[in-house]
Amino acid sequence: MQLKEYGKFLEVARGEREADLILSKAKIVNVFTEEIYLEDVVIYKDTIVGLGKGYKAKEVLNLEGRYLLPGFLESHIHIESTFLNPAEFAKVVARWGTCCVVCDPHEIANVLGRKGIELFLQLTEDLPVDIFFMAPSCVPASNFETSGAVLTSEDIDYLFSHHAHRFLGLAEVMNYPGAYLGDLELLKKIELAQKRHLAVDGHAPLLSGKLLNAYILAGAKSDHECSLLEEAKEKLRKGMHIFIREGSSEKNLESLMPLIKTNSERISLVTDDRHADELYYHGHLNYNLKKCIQLGIDPVKAIKLVTINPASYFKLNKYGAIAPGYKANLVVVNDLQELEIEKVFLKGKSLEKHKFDKKIDFPIKKLDFSPITEKDFHIPKKGDKIRIIEIIPNQIITNSKEVLPTIIDDRVVSDITRDIVKIAVIERHKNTGNIGLGFVQGLQLEKGSLASTVAHDSHNLIVAGVDDKDMVVATNFLREQGGGLAVVVNQKVCAYLALPLAGLMSLDRAEEVVKKIREIDVEVKKISRLGSLAFMYLSFLALPVIPKLKITDKGLFNGEKFSFTSLFNS
DSSP: OOHHHHHHHHHHHTTSSOEEEEEEEEEEEETTTTEEEEEEEEEETTEEEEESSSOOEEEEEEOTTOEEEEOEEEEEEOGGGGTSOHHHHHHHHHTTTEEEEEEOTHHHHHHHTHHHHHHHHHHHTTOSSEEEEEEOSOSSSOTTSOOSOOOOHHHHHHHHHHSTTTEEEEEEEOOHHHHHTTOHHHHHHHHHHHTTTOEEEEOOTTOOHHHHHHHHHHTOOEESOOOSHHHHHHHHHTTOEEEEEBOSSOBOTGGGHHHHHHOOTTEEEEOBSOOHHHHHHHOSHHHHHHHHHHTTOOHHHHHHTTTHHHHHHTTOTTSSSOSTTSBOOEEEESOTTTOOEEEEEETTEEGGGOOOOOOOOOOOOOOSSOOOOGGGGOOBOOSSOEEEEEEOTTOSOEEEEEEOOEEETTEEEOBGGGTEEEEEEEOOSSOOOOEEEEEEESSOOOSSEEEESOOTTTTOEEEEESOHHHHHHHHHHHHHHTSEEEEEETTEEEEEEEOTBTTTBOSSOHHHHHHHHHHHHHHHHTTOTTTTHHHHHHHHTTOTTSSSEEEETTEEEETTTTEEOOSBOO
């Protein structure tokens, strides 16, 4: 902004020039003093220029004593995991009071590399919701899977240099062993953020003691992977900012509530991964905020967890509060317990005055692997016991179990009586022919097959099923679609969601995406009690940087020892 233009803001603040909008008789929630008081808020263009009486404006809106909150800030989310393209995502979360999003685009980066990130930058430019980025630190997340691209420290430097106004730091350092062991390439990426005084997000599930000390020393300043209270306490005591996650499958808020009650300043609420249907019907950060309040946290303290706390962590000095000089991103509610949102203002204008349209010109192409046959999924017996992945409800960490296999024709097969089904990961970026095979317990599948190209973090195709024939149909169907989700029963595709944007996101409107997800939910519930949640669990079973046992296109992986392990124990 030019100084001459800035002078007009000062004139409005002094009462010498007419404001654009006054929100009168608002009960302001002050996140600095934790007070609530009646006051007028004066807005010029996209900025709050004053609080108080005696101002004139083109428009005056009497809030009649309703509560006025700062717009909400999402500190950590992967937009790709919502299945929505960025404009549709922004449109959905805006009506729930989200005004600013800090996203980690490592999903699309793992598929398309720097080109994918720059596509995301274009698709999020000038949206009513401000979308900032963290540069992905680990693409690929590890060397134990095949990704579609690699992001080097030179790529990170390029992004920081050429898009400085959009990047707030380095995204979750998932290769935590690489960090605490001093991997030079990873340390170089961290240093690029540090020398620019940018944030460095962490990702270190269950890490503690001396190794945690080394990890923090390497540069990680936050963590969203805390699932245990003592784990979160240790990380908070050692200076980390804790992002408490409540997403579609990872729900940590309730177990970490005692932390908020005693230490609310260095904590933020995040979603990380949230499906479009939950965003659309139940909400975004407002949902997490309401749950936090219902669990006993004072409403004003809770509001800080999605406003000033994340704004302070990311040095977003014009966001997260209602005060002169702050962005006029505001949320009107009638009650601080129910948090029903009555009105949202983004950049000084009511939500209904904004447009979210973005044209996406993206070619649809087949996934890069040869058609699959039943033989590709056969597992000959080679031992007395097999290692299986055990899903833990509402978590992305898993257990590893050894069980007796079920054998037919000298091959290991699924066994629905024990909720054990076959799982496979097919490499889909470079046509390597890699197929990792194993078994998983906890998807509650009674028949059929589920397949998806949303498989963190390299996003190869992951498929689980009771029957090899159904797994083949589901896999080859998604190959032709260019990616997505598919439910197959008796070799028939019962429901699907096409995700042609990098095999991760839809090109359709949110309403159409939600409709497709609901159709999938109906069909999955016929074969599993989990419904569409089964796809969320499935998407994390290929993530080797999360303990204990996972599967990639290269095979079964022990996330505690950071090494591959065999399906058979002998």
